[in-house]
Amino acid sequence: MASEFEIIARHFTRPARSAVLGVGDDCAIVRVPAELAMALTTDLLAEGTHFLPGADPLRLGHKALAVNLSDLAAMGADPRWFTLALALPDADEAWIAEFARGMFALADRFGVELVGGDTTRGPRMISITACGTLPPALALRRDGAASGEDVWLSGATGDAALGLAHLRGAARLSAAAARHCLARLETPLPLVELGRRLRGIAASAIDVSDGLVADLGHIAERSGVAIELWLGQIPRSKALAECADAALVRDCLLGGGDDYELAFTAPAARRAAILALAAELGLPLARIGRVRDGAPGVTVLDDAGAPVTARSGYDHFGA
Amino acid sequence: MASEFEIIARHFTRPARSAVLGVGDDCAIVRVPAELAMALTTDLLAEGTHFLPGADPLRLGHKALAVNLSDLAAMGADPRWFTLALALPDADEAWIAEFARGMFALADRFGVELVGGDTTRGPRMISITACGTLPPALALRRDGAASGEDVWLSGATGDAALGLAHLRGAARLSAAAARHCLARLETPLPLVELGRRLRGIAASAIDVSDGLVADLGHIAERSGVAIELWLGQIPRSKALAECADAALVRDCLLGGGDDYELAFTAPAARRAAILALAAELGLPLARIGRVRDGAPGVTVLDDAGAPVTARSGYDHFGA
Structure with missing residues (x-):
């Protein structure tokens, strides 16, 4: 006899499309074209840590999938399938x-298919594992950065963190700015097309989920390079530009996570190709720093070339 | 700066073996040989629902991976990679x-590689997504059963449920029987080799995680067939044979989950092959019923051919 929960789990069951076998068996079965590899990523969102009790389920369904699709985008993979726990x-x-409505709306937008999962009673928590395909030699890895390359950033960071500061009463935003920042926080759009198009152009990439400095720090560490960022060149959204609290603005820009922009490095020879891509996609791509030889790490310089102290990024477990 | 939690997450980081790219990037990257498909499965274990507060972490690490490998076994897939949330x-x-020690000991036994994951602060919960490879035409699906086939069961069901009854004070077992049943409950061994060898022999298969009747019910439903089980032919472990509570024994045999045996159907023409496989693997395989035309469902018959009423299986969300 089906339990109430099994009946509800069927809300997530749709006919298999590209999968050989979808929801409802011991496993799903999918096929990866011979010339491609599979990219796999897992994210876990816990109530109280990643979202507040009472969070809107529609937006939560969107975001739980979006953060995984953003990881695929940062790898340059085409999203294909996912499982939900x-x-x-x-x-x-x-x-x-x-x-389910929020999750499937985003899934349908990117043609990604739910192929399996598990539901259980317990404290509210969502874990999605997403799979994408890509030509393995063109993967946008964190360990691909080399001295002399440019550092690039899509769009602008800090809006999500500013939205969170607004929710916590630590920032006062206009109604329009608050709307913008909360949409960025709650319903981020993964930059799937940008990631795919950066294959063969970018040398390394990461999605900005923990903060620009922290995430570029991962590239620096994995690539064994130093990264220099120019604070004055980091784009500011209208909401951040309007904010009078300079320290908050800087923390949001450099340390704010959850915007899901892509940060990447590329040789100077690819500048024209990157600017052409920005124009084609209608997506700002800004050159915000450079890769240097040196101890792995990220240094932020002000307009006078002096180092700026910044939070290292949002950390769920830090002190 | 790495948080305490990031440092601990590194306990899970080992060098990539068969993966193109393992732990530490936005995604893992793996390659599936052209002639094979990928099987994917996800399970979620929550404290209080699937394990008790204070459960031994070594055995929990084993079990969290084991239940996923059992799903791969039930599909006939070779386990390859997994992610951990x-x-x-x-x-x-x-x-x-x-x-980590319990999880990696089992992973190494089956040559399966941790390629990614996510850790966060929150109520204790473990979600693993496991990937295997298999020739897609030979997958052991739930929808492959046909009228006239035999129903087979590996080993014996009910020990894990009897162990749980013992923990709850609902059964009194000898020290040896308790040890045996608790080992079955806490450190089940996924029947990976059996699943792989049943490719091309079994017509349908499932692992017994919810209870024999409930799980064969999934095959009946997906295949559109009736399944008849012969209570007298269902093997009983020594621990169950020693138990004096006949109703408890029957409930354990038919409704006890968590043993991770494989139940499968096969044409009568494959009986000799199945018995030869049992002998080769040193694993009892018993013919416990048959597949018939009729309304999808499972009927259990006693030795006189009269229907037996049974619990439908363990259900985390049932009334």
Whole structure:
């Protein structure tokens, strides 16, 4: 006899499209074209850590998938399939229907297919594992940066962190700025097309989920290079430009996570190709620093060339 | 700066072996041989639902991976890679070291490689997504059963449930029987080799995680067939044979989950091949029923051919 929860889990069951076998068996089965490799990524969102109790399920469904698609984008992979592990305190069908609606709307936008999962009773938590395909030699790895390359950033960082500061009462935003920042925080759009198009252009890439300095720090560490950022060249959104609290603005720009922009490095010879891509996609791509020889790490310089002290990024477990 | 938690997450980082790219980038990258497909499965274990607070981390690490490998076995897939999403209330390094030890011991036994994951603070919960490879035409699907086939079971079901009853004070076992049943409950061994060898022999298969009747019910439903089980033919372990509570024994046999045996169907023409496989693997395989035309469902018959009423299986969300 099906339990209430099994019935609700069926909200997530749709006919298999590109999968050989989808939801409903011991495993899903998918095929990867012979010339491609599979990229795999897992993210876990826990209530109280990544979202507040009472968070809107529609936006949560969107975001839980978006953060995984952003990891695929940062690798240059085409998103294909995902699995969902969901713990819920109760079998609230209205909540689940909204969560599924938000998740599937984003899935359909990028043609990515839910192929399996597990639901259980427990404290609210969402874990998605997403799979993409890519030509393995063109993967945008963190360890590909080399001295002399440019450092690039899509769009602008800091809006999500500014939105969070607004929710916490630490920033006062206009209604329009608050709307913009909260949308960035709650319904980020993974830069799938940008990631795919950077294959063969970027030497390394990462998505900015923990903060610009922290995430570029991962590239620096994995590549064994120093990265220099020019504070004055880092783009500021209208919301950040309007904010009078200079220290908050800098923390948001450099340390704010959850914007899911892409940061990447590329040889100077690719500047024209990158600017052409920016124009084609209608997506600002800014040159914000350079890769140097030196001890792995990130240094931020002000307009006078003096180092700036910054938070190292948002850290769920830091002191 | 690395947080305490990041440092602990490094307990899970080992050099990539068969993966193109392992732990430490936005995604892992793996290659699937052109003639094979990828099988994917996800399981979620939550404290309080699937394991008790204070559960031994070594055995929990084993079991969290084992249940996923069992799903791959039930599909006939060769286990290859997995990702781990782990929520923990605190950064208890001793706990994590033991958990990792149990998980990696099982992983090494089956040559399966951890390629990525995510750790966060939150109520203790473990979600693993495991990937295997298999020739897609030979997958052991739930929808492959046909009227006239035999129903087979590996080993014996019910020990894990009997162990749980013992822990709850609902059964009194000898010290030897308790040891046996608790080992079955806490450190089940996924039947990877059996699953792989049943490719081309079994018509359908499932692992017994929810209970024999419930899990064969999934095959019946997906295949559109009726399944008849012969209670007298279902093997009983020594521990169950010693138990005087006949109703408990029947509930354990038919409704006990967590043994991770494989139940499967096969044409009568494959009986000799199956018995030869049992002898080769040193693993009992018993013919316990048959597949019939009829409304999808499972009927259990006693030795006189009369229907037996049974629990439908263990259900985390049932009434």
